[in-house]
Amino acid sequence: MKIVVQVKLMPDAEQVAALRSMLRTVNDLACWVSQVAFARGVPREYELRKHTYAHLKAEGLGAQAAQHVIKKVRDAYTTLHANLRAGHLGKPRSRRRLKAESKPIAFRPEAAQPYDDRCLSWQYDRQSVSIWTMAGRIKNVSFVCAAGALKVLRDYRKGESDLIERDGVFYLIATCDVPEAEAYEPDGFIGVDLGIVNIATTSTGYQAAGRGLGRYRKRQLTLRAKLQKKRTKSAKRRLKERSRREQRHVKNTNHIIAKAIVTEAERTAHGIALEELKGIRQRVRLRKPQRVQLHSWAFAQLGDFIVYKAKRAGVPLVYVDPAYTSQTCSQCGHVDKRNRVDQGLFICRGCGVVAHADRNASHNIAARGVAVWTAGRESRVPATP
Numbered sequence: 583m584k585i586v587v588q589v590k591l592m593p594d595a596e597q598v599a600a601l602r603s604m605l606r607t608v609n610d611l612a613c614w615v616s617q618v619a620f621a622r623g624v625p626r627e628y629e630l631r632k633h634t635y636a637h638l639k640a641e642g643l644g645a646q647a648a649q650h651v652i653k654k655v656r657d658a659y660t661t662l663h664a665n666l667r668a669g670h671l672g673k674p675r676s677r678r679r680l681k682a683e684s685k686p687i688a689f690r691p692e693a694a695q696p697y698d699d700r701c702l703s704w705q706y707d708r709q710s711v712s713i714w715t716m717a718g719r720i721k722n723v724s725f726v727c728a729a730g731a732l733k734v735l736r737d738y739r740k741g742e743s744d745l746i747e748r749d750g751v752f753y754l755i756a757t758c759d760v761p762e763a764e765a766y767e768p769d770g771f772i773g774v775d776l777g778i779v780n781i782a783t784t785s786t787g788y789q790a791a792g793r794g795l796g797r798y799r800k801r802q803l804t805l806r807a808k809l810q811k812k813r814t815k816s817a818k819r820r821l822k823e824r825s826r827r828e829q830r831h832v833k834n835t836n837h838i839i840a841k842a843i844v845t846e847a848e849r850t851a852h853g854i855a856l857e858e859l860k861g862i863r864q865r866v867r868l869r870k871p872q873r874v875q876l877h878s879w880a881f882a883q884l885g886d887f888i889v890y891k892a893k894r895a896g897v898p899l900v901y902v903d904p905a906y907t908s909q910t911c912s913q914c915g916h917v918d919k920r921n922r923v924d925q926g927l928f929i930c931r932g933c934g935v936v937a938h939a940d941r942n943a944s945h946n947i948a949a950r951g952v953a954v955w956t957a958g959r960e961s962r963v964p965a966t967p
Contacts (some may be wrong), residue, residue, distance in 0.1 A: 583762045583893050587735050589727040591711070591752040597720050597737055604715040605745065608651055609689040611638055615655045620686035624663075627656045642716055650696045658687045692747035694755070702743055702754075706736045710802055711754065713745070725754065735759050749822070758815055763896030768853035771900070771955065773948030774843060774888070775907070775940045776857060776881045779925055782839050783940035783947040786846060790839045794830065802828045832880050840887035852899035855951025857907070900958070902950035911935060914947035 592760070593601060615634045619625065622633065631652050638648035662682065665671050672679040699715040709732070712721040727735070730801050738758040746753050773785040785943040809817040859881055892899045908928075910917045916932030923929050928939040 583760050584741075585734075585758050585760055585890060586741070587727070587731045587756050587758055589725040589731065589735070589754050589756070590722065591754060592724040592726060593720075593752060597723055599679055600715040600717045600720055601713075601745070602747065603717070603793070605693075605695060606691045606748055607641075607704045608643065608647060608695050609691050609693050611641060611643065612651050612655055612689045612693075613686070615652055616658070616686040616688065619655055619659060624656075624659045624900050627653060630656060644701070644714060646698060646700050647695075647714065650698070650701075654689075654696060656686070660690075662687060663896060684685040688815070694744040696742045696744050698742050704735070704739065706732065734760065745773035749825070762893045765898045766851060767853045768955065769782065771853045771855045771948045771951035772843070772847050772850075773855045773944040773946065773951060774857070775947055776859065776884065777940060779833075780940050781945050782843065782884065783938075784843060784846070785941070785944040786850070786852075787941075788842060788846060789940070790842075795835055798831060800830060833883065836880060836884040836887050840884060840891050841890055844891040844897055847892070847897045848895045853900065853951060853955060854888065854892055855900055855902050855947050855954070856888065857947060858901040859904060859928040896957065900951050900954045902947055902954055904947070907943045907946040907950075910946050912942050912949070914936070 589680075591601075615630070615638070617634055617897065619630055619803060621628075624630075625633075631649075634652055635648055638651060639645070643651065664678065666683070670681050697713065703712045708722070708724075709726065710722045710724050712719060713723060735756060735758065739756050740759040741757040743756040744755050758862045771785075775783045777783070777792070778796075779792055780791045781795065783789045802824075806821065809821050809824075843854065846852075855928065891897075906917055909919055909921050911921060911928075911930035911932060913935045914930060914933040916930055918931045921928055921930055922939055924939075926939055928937045928942040
């Protein structure tokens with residue numbers, strides 16, 4: 583299982599200048615390679631290398647750095663074409679899609695630059711790195727990270743690392759290949775119902791309310807609007823200071839919720855059943871006031887956190903069809919749209935059971951998880967002699 587670990591670099595003034603100059607140079611050259619690729623119909627990586635490698639070397643890039651610039655550009659076009667095929671950039675001939683298709687991909691001056699072990703070496707005991715730049719290799723660049731992150735780096739780092747600059751601070755994002763724990767045979771499943779009012783509700787009784795996060799987002803939105811309206815230097819400075827603060831807060835909240843769910847499943851020897859919610863933003867139609875709330879809902883991030891934490895802990899996990907889980911009675915199985923009285927109340931028209939709507943849905947998800955797991959298991963019937 584591949585995870586990423588982010589460390590913060592602590593370079594001195596001379597090292598900062600070298601790193602910043604290098605990032606801007608390689609990203610300017612990446613824009614040039616992108617223009618060549620666009621003009622030639624985005625050829626394969628080997629053919630693109632024939633048209634660009636000599637120029638990159640002449641501009642002062644090392645062999646490995648030149649290869650990584652070309653590969654970065656080709657990967658960016660691969661991602662663009664995948665998004666176009668999936669319809670993420672709109673329908674054919676739509677304004678957004680035409681804008682994406684009509685010009686070469688551009689790279690920001692501080693965009694990430696990949697490094698392999700030939701260009702970057704780690705000294706874990708001293709917590710420093712040696713890294714290639716246009717001015718030569720600079721050594722003893724200190725980095726800081728949590729103790730747990732350092733242990734993961736030391737034990738499992740493998741493959742490329744990306745150097746990025748964010749708000750004047752340099753970070754290295756390293757890829758780590760962490761082994762998955764062997765999954766056990768679950769003694770039932772914990773159903774997880776994801777939502778906006780309640781971020782996550784499980785069939786075991788755990789509930790993560792979304793009221794606090796909703797208020798936080800609303801407050802941040804009001805503050806941003808107020809600062810943007812002022813248009814002063816100090817307001818712009820405050821906006822820059824507050825950038826990504828909401829994103830970090832939401833990410834931390836999702837980590838806490840995911841850890842609580844996986845820990846409970848591991849403690850009780852249960853598996854986890856999640857709803858398959860891909861494409862929900864395209865399927866759901868909402869009024870304008872509700873669209874911001876829906877598109878701010880980080881359900882995919884929370885799901886990803888639950889998945890990777892479950893894999894590391896050896897907790898079995900399955901995806902189930904979410905259709906009608908909120909309209910189905912978990913006691914008698916009666917399905918009726920009217921069963922869901924309002925957001926928080928479920929009253930079955932068949933048997934009369936009264937329950938919390940999200941808790942009822944989580945029980946339905948848990949039952950479907952058992953069915954999916956049973957259907958997917960290998961047969962234990964002895965082979966025919």
